[in-house]
Amino acid sequence: MSTTTHVDLVDYDDAVARFDPVIGIEVHVELGTRTKMFDGAEQSFGEEPNTQITPTSLGLPGALPAVNGTAVEYAIRIGLALNCSIAQSCRFARKNYFYPDVPKNFQTSQYDEPIAFEGFVDVELEDGTVFRVEVERAHMEEDAGKNTHVGGATGRIHGAEYSMVDYNRAGVPLVEIVTKPITGAGERAPEVARAYVQTLRDMFRALGVSEARMERGNVRADVNVSLRATPESPLGTRTETKNVNSFRSVERSVRYEISRQAAILDAGGSIVQETRHWHEDTGITTAGRVKSDAEDYRYFPEPDLVPIVPDRAWIEEIRAALPELPAARRRRLQGDWGYADAEMRDVVNAGAVELIEATVAAGASPAAARKWWMGELARTAKQQEVELADLPITPAQIGALQQLVDAGRINDKLARQVLEGVLAGEGDPEQVVVARGLGVVSDDGPLLEAIDAALAAQPDIAEKIRGGNLGPVGAIIGAVMKATRGQADAGRVRELVLERVRA
């Protein structure tokens, strides 16, 4: 299959103006359990091939599966976080198909009895719109091994000279989450798809069930797209783009499929129900397996495993111990911090929630914390083209800096210089203040000298102030600040000036 074949595309805006897109997303997450789904083989990323195996994960004759209880607990956590019902009893089934990376030539999965079903997740888009995605089910299954095709140009099996299989990943526990058809997103469908996957990724991390690293394939998405004439029309034929493994790609692939399908429908053609491959480099999808050729998986209940009947009290324990999920946490923090909606959204989009939380914990007010991270530091990060969190400064340092300001030891202007010093690796704010000699002049002696000099230099202003006109005080303060190279506390200068003229 060439990826350079010319494909007609309809302009995206045009496509969504005339068609109603419907999407559906299947997300697989690898659970971060110590051992595999059905045997005692350890599982960790990046080990030597075929070193994390047992007779069971190799599918040797006679070997049997036994369910990993921690994986069940993680699956229940995910189910509860997705507002799903948890099955009273559920079973595994065998999905039969021959492929060398599936050691038993069947995958042990859940078929008609998932552990969790009928839930939803609220997804927040970048502009703050909340979109509810209905979840059909979340079920447990095992991952396959990993094939490496050697020789041939494409790295795919076709044309390869030989293939190697690494069974370290075979049997790693997975939870697959399947949405109901997502309707009503309209032109925002690609954005909803992206935000949904991102929301799940954040949720997996918050739940502690997976490291959820996209680049390692811990989280993988299959994205279904179909078009229909109007929201009232029956669902159109869908395509399923497999293994879309970054947030950006999720959005782009949905966008691409909408444009591609619209072109076919415009030309009077019909959509072929098929799986499609996403090409990150060219930003297009190409045809994979046609659904009518799809194998009959001959599902039947896995006779080697007894049904899982989670104790209701255990489920309630898991529910009670669920950590706060990202969306709820954001709402709570926004309330605690008193940010306006738009302010909070900016903070979230800038990835500054954790930074501000830690800065507040280090003693800064929420307003001050936001001012630093979303102001000076955001500008610096943008200039340096790095993430905020990657700047060489910690929330604790920002907290310390703000405390210096609040204590009157430095003023805002000096604080910016201190920040610059910290970012330049000169140490903690305190060290920068000392090293750069930036302390606010708090000894009244030098200040009084400067004030007297300023009053003497501008006698007419001094006269006005003495006469009760406080308007020109600023001019004297300015002169004092200048004389002290900004290291004076302006408030204190003001007090001293007034004392002086009244004396």
Place this chain on the structure above:
Amino acid sequence: MTDLTRLTAAELADRLTSREVTSVEVTQAHLDRIAAVEPAVHAFLHVAHEEALATAADVDERRAAGEDLHALAGVPIAVKDVVVTRGLPTTAGSRILEGWVPPYDATLVERLKAAGLPILGKTNMDEFAMGSSTEHSGYGTTHNPWDLERIPGGSGGGSAAAVAAYEAPLAIGTDTGGSIRQPAAVTGTVGVKPTYGSVSRYGLVALASSLDQAGPCTRTVLDSALLHELIGGHDPRDSTSLPDPATGYVAAAREGASGDLRGVRVGVIRELQGEGYQPGVLARFEESLDALRGAGAEVVEVSCPHFTYALAAYYLILPAEASSNLAKFDGMRFGLRVEPSEGPVTAERVMAATRGQGFGDEVKRRIILGTYALSAGYYDAYYGSAQKVRTLIQRDFAAAFEAADVLVSPTAPTTAFKLGEKLDDPLAMYLNDVATIPANLAGVPGMSLPSGLSDDGLPVGFQILAPAREDARLYRVGAALEALLETSWEGPLLGRAPELAGGAA
């Protein structure tokens, strides 16, 4: 000196414990017997001379050092080739596993080794335990020691024949639809299929996961009890394993041997007699019932109306599970690998060529049946209906066990048939298991023990069934019947078997 191979496992255990004999002597005696009679019987696919003698020597040494040993330590045993043994070839009777040496032990083998039983070797069987005659072995058939022209039963013909021919005092069998009990019946030996989940399936090359169960093949009821207690009990690696400890079987066998069955209700299953059963089989069955009555048991008739459908349901459930269980034999990771004779060498074509050459006809027949039964559009009509029948059969058992403590029937409708007689008639072959299959479908335990010789001079088996987890009842009633019948025969039935050429005692 007594021929050590004629002693029961319990007798050998006593003499080993009292240091009258050593395990090396006992093991060597059996290896000699194997060497003498194997050319005629062919019960073994692999004989583990060195390993068996090494284990025997180790046990003797530990005993001499005063170590506390298991009661059966030093008593040799044969293991059906469907059971995975670390370092010993394991083929399950199939060419597709020729030369495969497993890197791990089945749980029951671990227990045999831990208890110090020398493993004499691996016994012949129908390929992947599919058959009732051992003729479907990929490595030649086993011959019935009673008549070498006849089948030793199947699939575990090798284990039963080895025990009947005094090649081993104990053997391990597996029973999916009668593969322990029917060979026991036609070789005049004792075989027990424990309650499903009583003995771990970890390390049994799976035929039908929901039906398979390993158990003892012996010459006496007591020996089966001893072996069952050793191999039974919970195993966390088999999630269908029961939590129950495997205890009380030996005590039940000893209690039963007193011959007193007062208060025991014995239910005769109406549907498992009559048409299709040889007159000699029925006559011996009736005699056994009389013996039970004589011991004080109350014999009642029970009806299990759905047993009529058991065979049909079994031949959907078994092939369905087998078609999936046998998918792993694809030439990719272990065992036989066949490259296509022409055309490209792709994974898919290697899998097809390997399976095409490596599997025998009966295996292919059942894979095709099972694949069909599970196919989209047919699942409900076939696999789904069969599972419903299974539930009905379980209910039949539940109702029957309200009226009786144990249920009884002839183990098989006929005595051993001639080799080749039913090879081309799969349905006739399948019918041989009509009485044993219901126990597998319901998961209940069953025993076959000798009830005499039919008119053709061949052994007849008597089957006892008990409710799930009540295996002890089999041992009590079985030991009682054994004692009563052996008194009437003035010795064990096997004593009447012809001497084998080359195997004169």
